[in-house]
Amino acid sequence: MTSSDTLRVAVIGTGKMGADHVRRIQGIVSGARVSAVVDVDAERAKAVAARVDGCTAYTDPVTAMTADDVDAVLIASSGPAHEAALLAALDRDLPVLCEKPLTPDAASALRVLEAERKLGHRRVQVGFMRRYDPEYVRLKALLNTGQLGRPLMLHNRHRNAASPPFFTSEMLISDSVAHETDVTRWLLGQEITAVTVLRPRPSVNAPDGLQDPQFVVFETDGGAVADVEIFVNCGFGYQVQAEVVCERGTARIGDGHAMVTNMAGRWGGTIAQDFTDRFADAYDRELQAWADATRRGEVTGPSVWDGYAAAAVCEAGVRALTDGGRVEVELVERPGLYA
Amino acid sequence: MTSSDTLRVAVIGTGKMGADHVRRIQGIVSGARVSAVVDVDAERAKAVAARVDGCTAYTDPVTAMTADDVDAVLIASSGPAHEAALLAALDRDLPVLCEKPLTPDAASALRVLEAERKLGHRRVQVGFMRRYDPEYVRLKALLNTGQLGRPLMLHNRHRNAASPPFFTSEMLISDSVAHETDVTRWLLGQEITAVTVLRPRPSVNAPDGLQDPQFVVFETDGGAVADVEIFVNCGFGYQVQAEVVCERGTARIGDGHAMVTNMAGRWGGTIAQDFTDRFADAYDRELQAWADATRRGEVTGPSVWDGYAAAAVCEAGVRALTDGGRVEVELVERPGLYA
Amino acid sequence: MTSSDTLRVAVIGTGKMGADHVRRIQGIVSGARVSAVVDVDAERAKAVAARVDGCTAYTDPVTAMTADDVDAVLIASSGPAHEAALLAALDRDLPVLCEKPLTPDAASALRVLEAERKLGHRRVQVGFMRRYDPEYVRLKALLNTGQLGRPLMLHNRHRNAASPPFFTSEMLISDSVAHETDVTRWLLGQEITAVTVLRPRPSVNAPDGLQDPQFVVFETDGGAVADVEIFVNCGFGYQVQAEVVCERGTARIGDGHAMVTNMAGRWGGTIAQDFTDRFADAYDRELQAWADATRRGEVTGPSVWDGYAAAAVCEAGVRALTDGGRVEVELVERPGLYA
């Protein structure tokens, strides 16, 4: 395709996240439209397709990928279904935006890595959308200027008002801290080499048996230390903050001071209540950037390597949570494709 | 047209603002494309058109408006050229987004008002883009909830790092405070009835003879008082702030606390250096909202009445600046079309 | 006395403010003690004196001033009683700290000015305690460095949760804005030459008939413009803010960001509920500075001239409130004693 053509996207998975991406591609992203939706629930797929002009509903991802009017694939199905869809897309050399996690574990991520390596060029972008959040982008840009010197430490806060019923103690690492895994690697430009997880007394507001909050400490191959407070039943809202401490100064994002009110004895502002509110812009920009790059024949976002490394760190983190102590992260050698 | 069709826009004026809108419609706005560009400078029009697929260059606005592939018009030419273009578009019943000011004075704005009134339905949206800025939108939404009670006062700050060479003392009112004129009317939902302008000693950094800063006080028909500090050679950046004081509390926007650094003995953040930086999002959202509404056959943004009222207030403001004292604003009766 | 002696103070007036000053001198100020208290209510004076070692109760200020163990006088009686006490103290050449206002009007202030001028040296300090507030002190110090260039505008906010029952529309000027009168003169180092008062629609929470809020505009002999929002029934707390706009930058105090909480969907902090909370430090420092200077035989704080000028500006302000329009301030020539 040439960059003047509209990108025709097959969206795989029409749950909450997939349906939101359909809305985003149709109403917000310039130069792209949804030509196919896929869901094992045929009725749900049809219902979504019916609201979009020129959109066909499928139940099988591979069939959708062979349709004439599909140029690219957005994977928003459940994590365990990602690997098959990714391999099928790579088999057809189709550009992919795959929601995080790339796959649920490092071994399966490695198989996707191997498939793309064999293909010989990058086709897959992983949905670490924080790299498109305007605040994180400014922070990264400031670090890149070198004004602050080299980063030594990174403090992260990741708070949710409440966790969904199915959430487990391990998911605080593999689902939530997964974002800070990528943020740490991306902001610092370093790989994570060891993980330690501390277990504060659980909050009285956490569901019975859930280890919430947790305090995670990363060490990196560049000698930096990053910490993550993950607290998914903090009660007061959704809040994501990061402070990078460098040799000559620090920079902090996430305080969210857009509007300040004085009322009833207090000054301050509101806290976002969920990630779709806090990161709405990031998702919009992620999809626009992906569509733009794809139309130019490029992949510019987080790679399969990034998805694999995050999976490997999260696996080590879950072991550290379970066994206690410090767990080292083992990565395969980085292929030249991701240099 | 139906809402599934892509909106084909003729952009009139390809100076800095017009060219920026072309880029925005092509690269950011979903569901719209530029099919025509118009400029009295034929070479400039051709150069812009050459970078856009399926875009024709014109030197005459009316010719462009009669083209088959033009569904709507965006006017970004110089202020004095607006009236003719607006009347031509209304003559052809074409939807219009017209950059501010609607026209340079209240009398010409009234002629446009009359033309649209005769047409019998609204077609024109005026480019008061602050109504699409996320911070102003949140402020307006908060006021609409009634939590703070009724607004009593509004404090505005409007600061530019430096004014362009052609800027006159009158333009601080007619060009800069014009924004606060609309912001005041929109946030309070009231008309401005009188203007007073105070003239502090000019800054040593203002060009010789320029009355900069100025301090403007508005009174409204709802009994509110609004003040505007306009300072177009403040030196340190572009800064727009507003605080609404209501019966039970206040709300302030524009502090811009996105990223906070500690460095060299100071904490804080950077200040935007011009309006394209501060209001980039507002322009994106304005054009997306206009394209969406236009495809649905609606006009939802600031009206010709808003453009006329702003012009009338600015005329009174310029008189107050020149003559001193308090100048009353006279408006014609508001036509039912704008009720 | 020599600076090693403890300063023995007669406190005139043992109402809320006077009793608070007694507590302050006894428990907080170094190098001073209360040796006499005076109140027309003999029982109240005795009750206060009984709590302080070596303190005598009086009903007549002049008798107290002649006691052997009185080195200095603190006047905290009602405003109309100030003149007689001030003249008696000047007659005995005693150092005085006089709570604001110096006297209730410009004419009586002039009589005190004349008495001190005849005495030939300064003895009286007026209780404009904001000059001792750490934030105002930092603001003044920054202005003095010249880093920001010359001041052009000053924006003040002065908000009280609720006004006492006896408060009148005129008292918003003469009692509340009196502070900003002094702040403006002191920060800018300029005299106020004209006052305009705008009258927004009163808040539904203001007592019937009270013009609250008001918006006051000062012009100065240095060409600066200062505005004051005075709102004594804002409901949410006690809040005092000031922003000075200079040729190369601005500085703002009063945001009060000491502790930030996240709770129940909001971030932010508490707002002080009254002036004794917000300005507790300022009163402590004011009295310590007065005691220190007095023991050295000096007067370093706001002078009788400052008290007189504030009274003259407030009188003009009350006229502007009543009559509308812009009212000029007339001051007598400044005596050399206050150069």
Added chain:
Amino acid sequence: MTSSDTLRVAVIGTGKMGADHVRRIQGIVSGARVSAVVDVDAERAKAVAARVDGCTAYTDPVTAMTADDVDAVLIASSGPAHEAALLAALDRDLPVLCEKPLTPDAASALRVLEAERKLGHRRVQVGFMRRYDPEYVRLKALLNTGQLGRPLMLHNRHRNAASPPFFTSEMLISDSVAHETDVTRWLLGQEITAVTVLRPRPSVNAPDGLQDPQFVVFETDGGAVADVEIFVNCGFGYQVQAEVVCERGTARIGDGHAMVTNMAGRWGGTIAQDFTDRFADAYDRELQAWADATRRGEVTGPSVWDGYAAAAVCEAGVRALTDGGRVEVELVERPGLYA
């Protein structure tokens, strides 16, 4: 003594800290004066004494403690000299304010603990002055209300512009983190049971061989986790921050937003450059509170137990720094005197 008498204090040690306390007692604290100063350097002691009325210079602490005009002792000599002075004061049953550290190690602190226990009542207060800082006081008061629920985590930042030449890697723990040791114990009301120290790559601005920064993690007997970033060559200033994360919300102090400027493309404020600036108020209030309580015959501040526990935690911290891994803290049983 009765509370109406002035407290006569012997200040032991007239180095920078001791001389500052002399100035504070003489000029700021109400109800106290310096009657004796002690220094092994006789000339230095004499020079300080000469500036204070009625003050005698000594070279031997014990001799000073036996003087008729000494009611209480302030120990500001070097750490290794504390034990002897403390034991001598306890021997004479004199009230003591002892600068931190109580003594350089846990064993010597235990000996002081034992001496006070035998005496049978508390006489010693340790100089953990942060407990008197207005921001920490507000934070503690908020925690005490229970509004935020129980504390789960505490994040501390402790940054110095540059370290003195004699500073060692161990002193980052024993001298700097010593403060957070007390802050953690005091704010949470829990004992620290284990310490882990992470060692980021040292900053290029740290002196050769100094492990700076460090990242310290405390675990407590109440199940909380506290972390401390200690960075003594951060370059940009002196900055102390704390955020307590509780079951229903968080509270943060130390952002220091007193005055905000806009200048040269940046908004923000200045950062204190050393602890005497940041904690000037805390020292003033600490000494006033100590003088007030002592005159009432009470000890209300941090106890010998607090000094001992801090020493024990710091010893464990130094071991954790040296040996790596997690080191448990062993405390003796808490005597009833400190219940």
